[in-house]
Amino acid sequence: MIDASLGASPFLIPALALILLATAVTAWLLHRRNGRVPVAPLGAAVSGAAVLAATLSPLGTHAPAMRVCSLPPDLAASLFADQGLMNIALFVPSALFLTVATRRPVTVAAALALLSGAVEVAQALTPGMARACDASDFGANLLGALLGCLAGHAWSRRRTDRTTPETAGRTRARDLRLGVIVSVCGGILLSAVALPALAFTASDARADQRPDAAQLAAAADAVRVFFGPEAVPTDVRYTPATQRRPGRVDVSTGSGNITLAWPSREVTSGQLAAVVPEKASQARLTEGTARETGDAFAAKHFPWALRDSQAQVFAAGGPDQQAKVVQWRSRVDGVLMPMRLDVVIGADRKILSFAARNEHATDLPRATMTREQAAAKARAVYPDARVTSSELMARLDNRGHWRVCWMVSLTPPAGMAPPTKTAGPGAASGPSAGTGPMVFGLAFDAVTGDPFSGPTTPRA
Numbered sequence: 287m288i289d290a291s292l293g294a295s296p297f298l299i300p301a302l303a304l305i306l307l308a309t310a311v312t313a314w315l316l317h318r319r320n321g322r323v324p325v326a327p328l329g330a331a332v333s334g335a336a337v338l339a340a341t342l343s344p345l346g347t348h349a350p351a352m353r354v355c356s357l358p359p360d361l362a363a364s365l366f367a368d369q370g371l372m373n374i375a376l377f378v379p380s381a382l383f384l385t386v387a388t389r390r391p392v393t394v395a396a397a398l399a400l401l402s403g404a405v406e407v408a409q410a411l412t413p414g415m416a417r418a419c420d421a422s423d424f425g426a427n428l429l430g431a432l433l434g435c436l437a438g439h440a441w442s443r444r445r446t447d448r449t450t451p452e453t454a455g456r457t458r459a460r461d462l463r464l465g466v467i468v469s470v471c472g473g474i475l476l477s478a479v480a481l482p483a484l485a486f487t488a489s490d491a492r493a494d495q496r497p498d499a500a501q502l503a504a505a506a507d508a509v510r511v512f513f514g515p516e517a518v519p520t521d522v523r524y525t526p527a528t529q530r531r532p533g534r535v536d537v538s539t540g541s542g543n544i545t546l547a548w549p550s551r552e553v554t555s556g557q558l559a560a561v562v563p564e565k566a567s568q569a570r571l572t573e574g575t576a577r578e579t580g581d582a583f584a585a586k587h588f589p590w591a592l593r594d595s596q597a598q599v600f601a602a603g604g605p606d607q608q609a610k611v612v613q614w615r616s617r618v619d620g621v622l623m624p625m626r627l628d629v630v631i632g633a634d635r636k637i638l639s640f641a642a643r644n645e646h647a648t649d650l651p652r653a654t655m656t657r658e659q660a661a662a663k664a665r666a667v668y669p670d671a672r673v674t675s676s677e678l679m680a681r682l683d684n685r686g687h688w689r690v691c692w693m694v695s696l697t698p699p700a701g702m703a704p705p706t707k708t709a710g711p712g713a714a715s716g717p718s719a720g721t722g723p724m725v726f727g728l729a730f731d732a733v734t735g736d737p738f739s740g741p742t743t744p745r746a
Contacts, residue, residue, distance in 0.1 A: 330387050354485050377431045391439040505519050596615055624646070655732045674696060
């Protein structure tokens with residue numbers, strides 16, 4: 287997480303500068319006193335301090351301990367991604383200088399491997415660091431240590447050509463024995479700490495989906511807000527923004543999941559509780575109770591949804607037959623705004639899931655097409671389909687401009703398959719099966735009357 291450290295810790299670079307300054311002063315004093323500078327020990331001290339500063343500096347003082355270690359599906363790809371290359375480079379100088387100073391490459395490699403493992407465990411178990419354990423980081427650090435030890439060993443051999451074969455053999459044997467002892471004892475100790483305390487999860491996230499420190503901290507904050515102060519993320523991954531969609535941070539916990547828009551950090555959806563079949567003895571969830579529960583949830587987490595909006599309550603269906611959906615929508619001059627909040631409430635009054643969008647349309651043109659004209663255009667495209675509803679709404683077009691469009695919902699006749707999103711301009715996919723009659727939608731620009739096409743054209 288070197289890039290995260292540089293971006294999120296403003297004191298890291300000044301701290302490294304102070305380390306370099308202190309090293310320069312020490313080297314100058316030693317040179318004045320002894321006439322020579324112990325380059326290898328000083329280099330080992332500087333590079334070791336840099337490793338500790340880059341890996342253990344806190345990035346979010348309010349973040350809880352993650353207590354999770356992710357295992358990448360493709361270690362080789364992770365090693366040679368930008369983050370992996372930085373982790374490799376971080377450990378090369380320490381390994382090189384320590385090997386030159388001690389002439390024990392096996393012991394140095396074992397000690398640095400143990401240090402890397404201890405750093406990953408500390409990152410996952412220490413509150414206030416906003417860091418997580420990642421096996422790919424350990425692999426990159428280990429590879430950097432091995433490369434540095436090989437380079438240091440090659441350099442040491444050039445400087446010790448006069449060593450007898452017997453002395454060199456004894457040195458290698460002692461180095462091997464000490465390296466084995468460090469590896470075994472350190473590995474046992476580290477395993478005793480890590481295995482009971484960490485949850486090891488296999489992650490299928492690509493290298494470009496790895497979150498940075500700010501995203502990890504935002505994920506931890508959101509999890510505490512929605513799942514409780516003791517909840518921690520078990521998996522966090524980032525989906526970069528595209529031309530049509532903002533970035534997204536998907537966060538999983540042991541109880542559910544939430545999604546944040548990035549870089550706005552707004553929570554846009556979540557699954558907070560499992561849906562279970564209703565019990566015969568359960569009290570019936572009334573619309574009034576669902577509305578009361580939904581209002582309380584919205585007031586706590588999404589107060590913007592309660593301003594200048596109207597709420598409706600519907601049956602949600604599914605395994606919990608009493609579950610209700612509370613929807614908040616806003617209309618301006620009869621045009622449905624993009625702002626929306628949907629909250630699904632179970633029969634036990636628990637919030638099962640939600641979807642939120644805090645967005646406002648600006649500079650909307652005035653609609654000139656009437657509802658009847660929009661329905662007539664839809665029937666002209668599908669003469670055998672029946673128009674079931676129509677809604678005037680604000681939508682973004684492909685250039686990112688807000689437009690007013692008519693979304694006309696139709697029910698196809700028996701034997702006719704509804705069109706998909708690829709069927710042509712203005713076509714929108716139908717609803718989920720099993721919740722009602724098959725319905726699909728057509729969208730028309732309410733000013734020009736042309737079929738409307740945008741980044742998303744959902745059913746009304």
